Amino acid sequence: MDQIQAMRIFARVVESGTFTLAADSLQLPKGTVTKHVQALEDRLKVKLLNRTTRRVTVTTDGAAYYDRAVRVLADFDDLEASMSQVRATPRGRLRVDVGSSIARLLIIPHLAEFQARYPDIQIDLGVSDRPVDLIGDNVDCVIRGGELTDQSLVARRVGNLEFITVASPEYLKRHGTPTHPRELEKGHNSVLYFARVSARPYPLEFQKEGELIEISAPSTITVNESNAYTSVLLAGHGIGQITTFQAQPHLERGELVRIIPDWAQLPLPIYVVYPPNSHLSAKVRAFVDWVVELFAGDPLLQRQ
Incomplete structure (x- = not known):
């Protein structure tokens, strides 16, 4: 038995969920796929898969073997890829x-x-x-x-x-448009981003000519994922800082407005x-x- 081939076949059966789909993706007869998995189980003396008429599921031993097999196959592929004939x-x-x-x-x-x-x-x-x-x-x-x-x-x-400070037109209509970072401390709401590990919110940072201002309050919403953070700003919940890369399409459509443009964060x-x-x-x-x-x-x- 080609052990590497058997491992590849077993991994494909786990990933596809059936012997038939695994055989089709590998362009092998279904009988060959079944034979290799059975031979692998006989060699290891453990049951790797539970079989039904419609689908196969992985046993506890099979899940552990699959995790290790995927790593071994990846290392094997890397070894082959390091050869000059495969590098291209x-x-x-x-x-x-x-x-x-x-x-x-x-x-x-x-x-x-x-x-x-x-x-x-x-x-x-x-x-x-x-x-x-x-x-x-x-x-x-x-x-x-x-x-x-x-x-x-x-x-x-x-x-x-590059980070810029933005808010939705609806928010600015309700609360006014600030022209200086200190104005965010009263009468405005900041949307902050918090770290997953410590849950500590990061303040909004503003820099200009060597001066640094950090605004961390007030804030009624903090978010820990960048797409959700942008959605909160689009929904009009406050003022926040996102990258020009994220903001550009929303600025072009008028969904967000850049404010306090002469104060910025370091890239x-x-x-x-x-x-x-x-x-x-x-x-x-x-x-x-x-x-x-x-x-x-x-x-x-x-x-x-």
Whole structure:
């Protein structure tokens, strides 16, 4: 029995949910798929799958084996991809984690281009604003804003995020348009962003000619996800700060209005980050180069 082939077949059965779908996707006879899974169970002396007439489910031992098998197969694919003959066509499964607004506005709309260029790379796309442990979570690379704190990781700067202060026209009609940050302390409501770990809200920051003003109150709504944060502003709940990248389509449609334009935050650098052991991975290199190209093509992500 080809153990690697058997592991691939077992993983595909788990992912597809039936032997028939797994056989179709692998372009193998159903009998061959069944035979390999049975041989794998005989070799391991454990039951990996519960079979019914319509569907298969994973046993506890099968779930544990699947998790380890996926990692082994990924490492095996990386080993093959490191060979010069495969370097031109990277392949394998790539686990990526991206902030929600970047995912929605930039990565996902262009994924078809990446897949057309690299058809043998399969992407598992994690989307959230929470910090990710690349090693512990078995993630190949992440795209995140902010200065890199873990010096053991490899980081490539791909752009900058410029923040501006905005509110909806309806909110400004009800409360008036402030012209100075201090006016937000009375008669206005700030929409703040809070950290997932500490739940501490980040203040609105305003900088001008070396002066820094932080506004943290009053605030009736705090949010911990960037797309939801924008939605709260669009709904007229207060004044907040989002990136020009997020704000631009809403500004053009008149759904948001920029205010206090002569006060701004410092740009936030964006990095694509990956563990040092992924440095030679052809699939990671392909994705990183594509991300650099993608960010470079958007002037809103390159402002200094």
